[in-house]
Amino acid sequence: xxxxxxINPATEQVLRSVEHTDAARVDDAVRRAQAAQRRWAxxxxxxxxxxxxxxxxxxxAHIDELAALEVANSGHPIASAQWEAGNVxxxxxxxxxxxxxxxxxxxPVAGGIDVTFNEPMGVVGVxxxxxxxxxxxxxxxxxxxxAGNAVLVKPAEWTPLTTMRLGELAVESxxxxxxxxxxxxxxxxVGERLxxxxxxxxxxxxxxxxxxxxxxxxxxxxxxxxxLELGGKSANxxxxxxxxxxxxxxxxxxxxxxxxxxxxxRSRILVQRNVYDRFMExxxxxxxxxxxxxxxxxxxxxxxxVSAAHRAKVASYVPDDAPVAFRGTAPAGPGYWFxxxxxxxxxxxxxxTEEIFGPVVTVLAFDxxxxxxxxxxxxxxxxxxxxxxxxxxxxxxxxxxVEAGNLSVNSHSSVRYHTPFGGFKQSGxxxxxxxxxxxxxxxxxNVFIAIKEA
Ligand code: NAD
Numbered sequence: 313x314x315x316x317x318x319i320n321p322a323t324e325q326v327l328r329s330v331e332h333t334d335a336a337r338v339d340d341a342v343r344r345a346q347a348a349q350r351r352w353a354x355x356x357x358x359x360x361x362x363x364x365x366x367x368x369x370x371x372x373a374h375i376d377e378l379a380a381l382e383v384a385n386s387g388h389p390i391a392s393a394q395w396e397a398g399n400v401x402x403x404x405x406x407x408x409x410x411x412x413x414x415x416x417x418x419x420p421v422a423g424g425i426d427v428t429f430n431e432p433m434g435v436v437g438v439x440x441x442x443x444x445x446x447x448x449x450x451x452x453x454x455x456x457x458x459a460g461n462a463v464l465v466k467p468a469e470w471t472p473l474t475t476m477r478l479g480e481l482a483v484e485s486x487x488x489x490x491x492x493x494x495x496x497x498x499x500x501x502v503g504e505r506l507x508x509x510x511x512x513x514x515x516x517x518x519x520x521x522x523x524x525x526x527x528x529x530x531x532x533x534x535x536x537x538x539x540l541e542l543g544g545k546s547a548n549x550x551x552x553x554x555x556x557x558x559x560x561x562x563x564x565x566x567x568x569x570x571x572x573x574x575x576x577x578r579s580r581i582l583v584q585r586n587v588y589d590r591f592m593e594x595x596x597x598x599x600x601x602x603x604x605x606x607x608x609x610x611x612x613x614x615x616x617x618v619s620a621a622h623r624a625k626v627a628s629y630v631p632d633d634a635p636v637a638f639r640g641t642a643p644a645g646p647g648y649w650f651x652x653x654x655x656x657x658x659x660x661x662x663x664x665t666e667e668i669f670g671p672v673v674t675v676l677a678f679d680x681x682x683x684x685x686x687x688x689x690x691x692x693x694x695x696x697x698x699x700x701x702x703x704x705x706x707x708x709x710x711x712x713x714v715e716a717g718n719l720s721v722n723s724h725s726s727v728r729y730h731t732p733f734g735g736f737k738q739s740g741x742x743x744x745x746x747x748x749x750x751x752x753x754x755x756x757x758n759v760f761i762a763i764k765e766a
Contacts, residue, residue, distance in 0.1 A: 314498075316469055321387035321616045322607050322647045330472050333497035338505040341464055341493050345435045346511055348490035349462035353432050357411040363487055364408035364458060370485035371401040371478070378446060378474055380608075385473040386445060387615035387648075388570065389607045400450040400478065403729045403745075410458035410750040424762040430754035432460030433513040433537065437506035439499070439527070440475065441519040442468035442618050443573040443669075448541075449475045451729075452516040453492060455749035464512065465494045466503050468519075470619055472496040499523065510534055514753065517541070518575075521667075521692075521738050528741070539742035539752060541575065541734060543667040544695030547688035548578035549710065551681075552587040554700035554722065560594030563673075564602050564640075566698060566724035568652050571614050572626075572671040575739075576696040576718065576726040580664060582687055585677040592637065592675065595654065602640045602652050617648040617670060626650055626670030629663045637675065665691065681706060685713045694736030696726045717743070 315329045333341075352360065371378070378400070379393035388396065416428040438452035449465050456463050467475040472494070479494035495502050503523075506512050507530040514537035517527045521542040531538045548566055550559045566578040583591045607615035617623045630636065630653055640652035652671045657663050664674045678684040688697060696718040699710045707721045717735045718726045727733050732746035742752060 318385060318470065318473060319619070320384050321618050324620075324646045324648075327384055327473070330476075330496050333495040333502050335501055335505045338464075338495060338497075338502055339509065341490075341495055342435055342509050342511045344490035345462035345464055345493060348488045349432065349434055349460070351488060352457075352462065352491055353460040357414075360411040360458070360460070361408050363485075364404055364411070364454070366485040367482050367487060368401050368404035368408060370481040371397065371404060374477070374481060375401070378477060381473050381477060382446065383607045383615075386442065386471050386618060387607050389609075389612040389615050391610060391612075392570065393607075396444060396447045397474075399447050399729065403447075403450045403454045406729050407454040407458040407750060410455065411460070414459060414750060414754065416756075421760065424760055426758065426760045429757040429759065430459065430751060431757050433753055433755060434461060435512050436461045436463050436514045436516065436753060437509075437512045438463055438465045439503045439506065439515065439517045439519065440465065440467050442471040443570060443575070445471040446474035446478055448518050449478065451733075451744045451749075452518075452539075453478075455744075456514075456516070456753040457492065459750040459753035461514075461753050462490070463492050464506060465492070466499075466506060467494065467496055469496075469498060503527070504530065507531055507536070508533070513537065514539070516744070524740070539734075539744060540740045541744060542695075542738060542740045543669075543693055544575045544577065544735065544739050545580060545665070545667050545691045545693045546576060546578050546696045546698075546716065547714070548581045548698040548724070549678075549684050549688055549700065549714075550581065550583045550587070550591060551684070551699075551701040551703070551706065552584040553702050553706070555702065556587055556591060557594060558722070559700040560591055561598050562724060563595060564598050564652060565613075567673045568602055568614050568671045571617055571650065572673075573618060573622075573669050577669075578696070578698050578724060579668060579673050580688075581673055581675045582678050582684055583675060584684070585679055588675075588677045595675070596638050599638060599640045599652050599654055604640060604642045604649065604651065606643075614652065614671065617650050620648055622670070623648040623650055626668055626672060629666075629668050629670070629672055630655070634663070640671075659687070659690075667693070681710065685710060689713075689715050692738040695734075695739035696720075698722075698724050
């Protein structure tokens with residue numbers, strides 16, 4: 313079995329070596345998960361709810377450990393990593409309420425009664441990216457388990473450690489060891505086998521749009537269900553009538569959080585032309601003030617990029633002749649650092665049209681509401697976005713017109729575990745989180761029961 317060395321991106325030191333799962337081991341995991349799923353689905357709903365609450369409690373008792381592991385493996389600032397571990401606990405707790413609430417329907421019919429059951433699908437495969445490893449894994453794991461399924465998780469090659477630890481905590485909390493299995497390994501081996509295996513009934517894939525299309529193609533061979541959470545190139549639209557100081561002060565966090573390695577990053581700032589110069593004056597100190605450095609320090613706001621290869625990709629968007637307006641700072645020495653960077657390119661430049669997934673933001677001017685909407689929608693993506701205006705009617709008009717799944721007005725919030733999350737267009741298919749997520753891991757079965765005439 314091959315292994316991969318997992319590296320601390322802030323120090324470039326090897327953390328440990330992780331064995332990669334091969335296709336035969338995936339097949340074995342599917343067999344064991346199928347048996348575990350049948351045992352799990354037979355449990356009383358209250359017992360499944362209790363088991364998920366126990367899993368949440370185990371995560372809660374290990375918040376510091378999980379956070380430290382994410383700091384080391386992914387370079388996330390400690391404050392962010394602690395929020396992420398807490399989010400995993402909250403997601404598990406929230407969906408622990410579902411087993412007792414998946415009640416189906418009773419529909420009026422002639423000649424009998426008609427009821428629907430929300431049947432579990434069986435074994436679900438969850439394939440995750442490296443940017444928010446444990447959080448994104450939990451968004452698939454928790455509602456899938458709550459709906460009575462078994463789950464096989466394939467973490468990203470570079471960042472498997474917190475997901476592997478979550479798998480251990482599930483077992484320590486009392487879950488059957490075959491019910492939730494973490495299978496570290498390569499996308500083209502483990503990921504592809506999960507997609508092609510007929511015993512895996514649904515794939516939740518979070519990652520790039522290119523690989524998401526492959527997953528969808530592979531899933532079609534079995535008419536396998538898919539949820540796809542893919543790339544983004546979200547707009548942060550700043551109208552002249554907004555609180556410009558706040559819009560400028562918060563714009564860096566809207567794009568540079570997690571060093572821009574965020575599918576919801578507001579990586580295109582669109583500013584109304586008559587306030588463009590003032591906005592840039594306000595943005596400059598905000599960008600230069602972003603604290604970039606040691607992720608284990610509580611003051612740090614932005615850590616390194618995840619790997620040397622990824623830093624090289626991000627750097628390709630900032631060649632020597634790039635239209636750099638200004639940059640923040642980054643440490644010298646070991647670590648995959650990249651300073652926050654603000655570009656003012658033409659509308660057609662690749663830095664405007666492609667997802668960079670790093671701390672690089674483009675700022676473009678627009679003329680009026682119509683131009684802003686056209687510019688915001690001029691992309692194959694449609695994941696998130698922000699709208700800054702103090703005009704309520706405009707806020708609503710633009711919110712309805714922007715083709716994206718998650719918008720925020722006068723803020724940059726996108727993801728709450730109790731509201732639905734997902735993308736329009738090539739940003740994805742289906743929705744995660746929110747009250748309906750467990751239903752997306754069930755099949756609706758309709759049963760008609762005839763009543764004999766007396
Ligand atoms: P990626 O597509 O390269 O990899 C994602 C996962 O897919 C990894 O686990 C990888 O090993 C696996 N994989 C690779 N090839 C595969 C194959 N042929 N079959 C099955 N699985 C395969 O993405 P990444 O570089 O890890 O993550 C960055 C991307 O993820 C960005 O585009 C980002 O926007 C996106 N993302 C989206 C969301 C969202 O919710 N919409 C959230 C986070 C990240």
